[in-house]
Amino acid sequence: MKEKTAIILISSQALPMAQLLQKEFGNCTVFSQKELDGCTQILSYSDFVAASFTEYDRFLFIGAMGICVRCIAPCVSNKYDDPAVVCVDSTGQFAIPVLSGHVGGANEWAKQISSILGAQAVITTQSDCNGVWALDLLASKFGWQTDFSHDELNRAIACFVNQGRVALLLDIKDKGTAWMERTLPSYVKVYYHYNDIPFDETELLIAVTPYEYECPVQALYYRPQVLHLGVGCRKQCVPDGVPEYIEDYLKSQHLSPLSLATISTIELKKDEPLLVALHDKWKHANVRIYSQEELSGIEVPNPSQKVHDVTGVYGVAESAASKSSGHGKWIIEKQKGELTPDSNFTFAVTLDGNAVRGGHIEIVGAGPGDPELISVRGKHMLEKADLVLYAGSLVPRELTYYAKEGAVVRSSANMDLQEQFALMKEFYDKGLFVVRLHTGDPCIYGAIQEQMAFFDEYGMSYHITPGISSFQAAAAALRSQFTIPEKVQSIILTRGEGRTPMPEKEQLHKLAQSQSTMCIYLSASIVEDVQRELLQAYSPETPVAACYKLTWKEEKIYRGVLKDLARIVRENNLTLTTLLVVGDAIDNRKGLSRLYASDFKHLFRP
Template sequence: MQTIITHSDKGQRLAKRLIEAGLEATIIRSPKNYDQLWAENKALIFIGALGICVREIAPFLKDKKTDPAVINIDANGQFVQPVVSGHLGGANELACSLSKRMGAQPVITTVSDTSRLWALDALPARFNWKMECSGNLTRLMAAFVNGRKTALLLEARDKGTLFLETELPSHVDLFLKGSAVNPGDYQLIIAITPFLYDFGTKAIFYRPPMLHAGIGCQRDLLFDEFEKLLLDGFQQKGISPLSLASLGTVELKKNEPAFLKLSEKWNIPLRYFSGDELSKYKVPNPSERVREMTGSAGVAEASAMHLANNTLLIEKTKGHVADKNFTYAVAIDRRFERKGFVEIVGAGPGDPELISVKGKRMLQAADYILYAGSLVPRELTNYAKPGCVVESSAGMDLMLQMKSMKRFYDRGLLIVRLHTGDPCIYGAIQEQMNIMDQWGWQYHITPGISSFQAAAAALKSQFTIPEEVQTIVLTRGEGRTLMPEREQLHKLAESLSTMCIYLSAAIAVKVQQELLTHYPPETPVAVCYKLTWKDEKIYRCTLDTLVQTVEENNLKMTTLIVVGKAIDNRSGFSKLYDPSFTHEFREGIKAESREHGE
């Protein structure tokens, strides 16, 4: 819940403007029930003098961890200032959002923001981590913003660690193993890890949800002693329970009171699986008795392996509560593990600035970049960090590419396989993923802007026309790579859609011949060479002069042929912005109402 508090007519009008701009909030004028508003609201937005705001909230300030976000806006809507709970309460973020709605200036005064440093207290909410501190958090955060020597330990891989790794301040040293950190060399240690370390009173730990615990027990296990022994066991094994993402057990135990209470108290889900599901796992410590009762030779181990899609970090460990036995096992979620990993990145059509933000971060973090040198500008590899190995795959066959990546994967390093455009469109990644699957590698795809999108932008054209052309065909002509009979160009041409033809400049004669079976000779064509590159060239012609255009300009590689009447079209209007068209965000106005000015 958010409330706008105002004391003047001008403030009231500004508040209504914010609501009309999409802000979900209630407007209250000169309230008396501040204690209730303070308790019930996530954010309080004051419009008026800052002094009035400060005096009215002062009696209710308690703790930045629990206080609502408070924003103050001047009555003219020129400045938006977070007053309290800038990071933890989200006041800074809300102030920036409100400023954009109003065209105002956000006034952010927190040191980490003005210094362009990480907001350490905001990282948990941003990246779904849990935080614990071995010393005085305020003093440690002050050490960071004051530029004191800091160690950053990353023993996980997720969106948050990628952000930290690629936005590293100059006073921060990066470590990938806790054993390599010498606490005596640093005034602050920031550790993103599920493991326990004794770094004295100078560490801030962030716990990613990357551990999965499998559990099994005899019926009616006493909870309090079970929980204590489990926590003691985690402590002895050197892992933090704050990094637990889930608990798992066999379906037979889904209603076990101790397990249900643990799930509720620790606020992590309890998942259960059939004996058949768990029996597929070859566990290190099988039990025939457990197999007879549940169908699985090891409930705890198999559950942890199933949840994490990984081998075990902690094998089956036994515990005893009164006359009852229980077991647990732990595995690291394979997606978070800081081991060898391949990110297949779409480079976009060529311009280094058209790569996605995530793609750029991956290039900045990579230990090895293998890029398609015949199609991707080398300038994109300039994002690589010092020490990163960069190689072109232009002269490599498939197995040589895979062996080149394997050198780095086996060392637990991050590899970026950089493909042109979007790697899922004629990117030849399927055969690479096939081998990665066989080798059990972890990989992910970051999409990129395809050349057909760059062509539309360069041509200043929308490739669809309302009620005339509603289909875009991405295809290629038949050259050395055979095309299925149903996808021959002359068959696709029957639809008269906008057609974007890849990898076909060298067979322009055949392309023109097949398209002319259905497209009129005067159909607009754009032959696009090296879209968004420095030496980009675009040749407009008609279908009957396609071959002539290609041959006269000696076009062969990195050329996209676009065919269709949508090129340069300006006719036809969609219903989206028609005043009479009703959709989820706007009620249409009937024609007779418009005629009468209603």
């Protein structure tokens, strides 16, 4: 939902600026004391602000800062409740956050306004000026929960921005902890185990953890959503006191209920009052309901034949918790509770599998070759890797230069599959981070299926970071859109039939009948066969391009027509790293996209 915004136009000469910003932001009204086109007229700026201060999420004053300050001064309460206020001078040179810079978002809004106007954002918040974390925004930025007071937060911020002795505890991992590791200020020391922290050398502890610790120094706890609560109960279980019982048990195990991500059970129990009571207690947690089929094959630590006879699964609480966490780490195995004869219940808790610190393998798409065409995420993965195993003959070694000092970088060109597995597992078993670097995008002839089967067999944590494929690089290098309105709307990625047989229905001459743009991989060595099959469907004069080592330093591109494709490849000694592109979309400049038709103009409205 867009934030409700009021633009207060003090200087009428800036009306075009106000109208531009109104279009950009949406859900936005321009107010002026003068009667101006597109503006809502008001009698007094200060009276309007006083009457509507709590009705708008953001106020933008265009004009003198003094008027802005005098208008809002009587209304100011605190940074947690006040709306964001920004003032822009009438010439559009400066955008200045005046109120609620962090929590209200005025600092980021000022930067956005500046980017629209080509202005300069004048930010005075110390953490922004120093380029360090905004502690008051971390929870909202990464979806964490907190229960510290405003005073506790302010004391922590004071220590942090003044570069006190700060320890950072990250005993789980998620998107937020990865960002913190990557952007760690020089004066902050990171620890992965609480007992490793030297508290005699620490003034402030910042902890991203589901665990509760009795810390001897000032501490700021962020609670990531990584715990999964599974519940089971007798029919129409009386819920009175049960949420509090479970909460007390969690705390006795040094777990924070604020880290609950889900509350789950079997479909048979979806209408139980207990489920409603638990969600009322922890509204930040999502409720998940699983069918018997979804839970029936899950192994649980404490199976019960009696429960299986009733529900079809060997443990409702444990199987639901395991399912929700992606079969992560057991934190609390099944516990039974009975507050009254009518309130029998069970519960179990798991830690999200992706949050468990330990070995991990990231399969990264390197892109077509140019080190600058790897994704930002892919670059971050390389920077944190302890082992980089790259496809040596297909991936330029320059891409591995992103690896950190001390990382092991190995080419897999001379390794068989078992050697690759053994090396990755050696690092994985030590709890280290492994990047398996593949050319292009791993899903396109990336040979990752066998690797994933191995990882699955050994229960290893892994993830795929996609990459730019060479067919996309080809379109860019050829300065071509591979689809033509009303003529070509499909792009076929395929290969010729060499040592690897093609399914009969995917043979080139059959695919070519669609007259789509065809990008043919791994086929330079059999180009004569490719040409012969394509000529069964395409015209001999169909444009073609042979693209060798796209985006590499050695890149070469040869254009021609289909009847000459084999000759082009052979005369130029093109090899395996050649992509063949065929179709009328090459160099096409005809045809108007429907996006620019008059009935599509709504796409451009804010």
